[in-house]
Amino acid sequence: MSSDITLYSWSTPNGIKASITLEELGLSYKTVPINIGTNIQKEDWFLKINPNGRIPAITDGSQRVFESGSIMLYLADKYDTDRKISYAPGTSEHIEQLSWLMFQMGGLGPMQGQANHFRLYANTRSDYGIKRYIDETKRLYEVLESRLKESAYLAGDKYTIADIANYSWVRVGPGALEIDLSEFPSLKKWSEEIGKRAAVQKGAHTPDTGKSEADFLELWANARAKMDARTNTDKN
Numbered sequence: 427m428s429s430d431i432t433l434y435s436w437s438t439p440n441g442i443k444a445s446i447t448l449e450e451l452g453l454s455y456k457t458v459p460i461n462i463g464t465n466i467q468k469e470d471w472f473l474k475i476n477p478n479g480r481i482p483a484i485t486d487g488s489q490r491v492f493e494s495g496s497i498m499l500y501l502a503d504k505y506d507t508d509r510k511i512s513y514a515p516g517t518s519e520h521i522e523q524l525s526w527l528m529f530q531m532g533g534l535g536p537m538q539g540q541a542n543h544f545r546l547y548a549n550t551r552s553d554y555g556i557k558r559y560i561d562e563t564k565r566l567y568e569v570l571e572s573r574l575k576e577s578a579y580l581a582g583d584k585y586t587i588a589d590i591a592n593y594s595w596v597r598v599g600p601g602a603l604e605i606d607l608s609e610f611p612s613l614k615k616w617s618e619e620i621g622k623r624a625a626v627q628k629g630a631h632t633p634d635t636g637k638s639e640a641d642f643l644e645l646w647a648n649a650r651a652k653m654d655a656r657t658n659t660d661k662n
C-alpha cells in the first residue's frame with residue numbers, strides 16, 4: 427500500500443518495533459537512518475519530530491508520531507483495516523493487546539534497557555545494578571512464559587503488535603545478556619516462530635547498519651569481557 431510515511435530509526439529493539447510493523451502491514455515508506463551513536467537524535471530538526479530525542483519516530487504527511495508504542499497503535503488504527511496484526515477496538519482481545527503492549531513499554535523495554543546498560547555499556551561496574559536489572563528482566567520473561575503457556579500469542583490466538591513489541595526485546599536477551607531461553611520454553615518457541623517471519627527479518631534490519639548478527643554477538647561478548655575485567659564499584 428502506498429503511503430506518505432517516513433521512518434526515522436536505527437535497528438535497535440525499540441526501533442525495529444516500528445519497522446517490523448510497517449513491513450507486516452506491507453506499507454511503502456521512506457527510511458531516514460538515525461545513527462544514535464552520533465547523536466543526530468538530539469539535533470533541533472529531529473526534536474521537532476520527537477521532542478524526546480530518541481528513535482523511532484515517524485511522520486505520515488504532516489502528522490508526527492513518536493514513542494514506539496504509539497507508532498504501532500497509530501499504524502494499526504489507520505492502516506490495519508483487515509486486522510492482520512491487531513484486534514478490533516471493542517473486543518476483549520483488543521484490551522489484552524493493549525495490556526501486553528503497555529507491559530512491554532512500561533516494563534520489559536525499560537528494565538532490559540537498564541540491564542543492557544549496566545552489563546554492557548556503563549563506564550563503571552556495578553554488580554548491584556547488573557543483578558537487579560537482569561533479575562527483573564528474567565522475572566518479566568517468566569510473566570511472558572506463563573501467558574504463552576496458555577495462549578499461542580500474547581493477546582489471543584493471533585499474532586499482533588503486542589507480540590512484535592515484546593519480541594523485539596526478547597530476541598536480544600540471549601546474545602546481549604546471556605539469558606538462556608530454554609528456561610522459558612514457550613517463550614523460546616514463540617520467539618523462534620516470530621523470528622522466521624519475512625516481515626520480521628526485513629524489519630529487524632531496517633535501516634541496514636551494515637552489522638550482522640555475528641557482529642553483534644562479538645560486540646556484546648567484548649563489552650561483557652571489558653565489564654568483567656573492571657573492579658566492582660558498589661559501596662556498602
Ligand SMILES: N[C@@H](CCC(=O)N[C@@H](CS)C(=O)NCC(=O)O)C(=O)O
Pocket residue numbers: 438439440441462467479480481482492493494495535
Ligand atoms: N520509550 C521510547 C524509548 C526509545 C529509546 O530509548 N530509543 C533508544 C534506542 S532503543 C534511543 O533512541 N537511544 C538514544 C538516546 O537515548 O539518545 C520508545 O519506545 O520509543
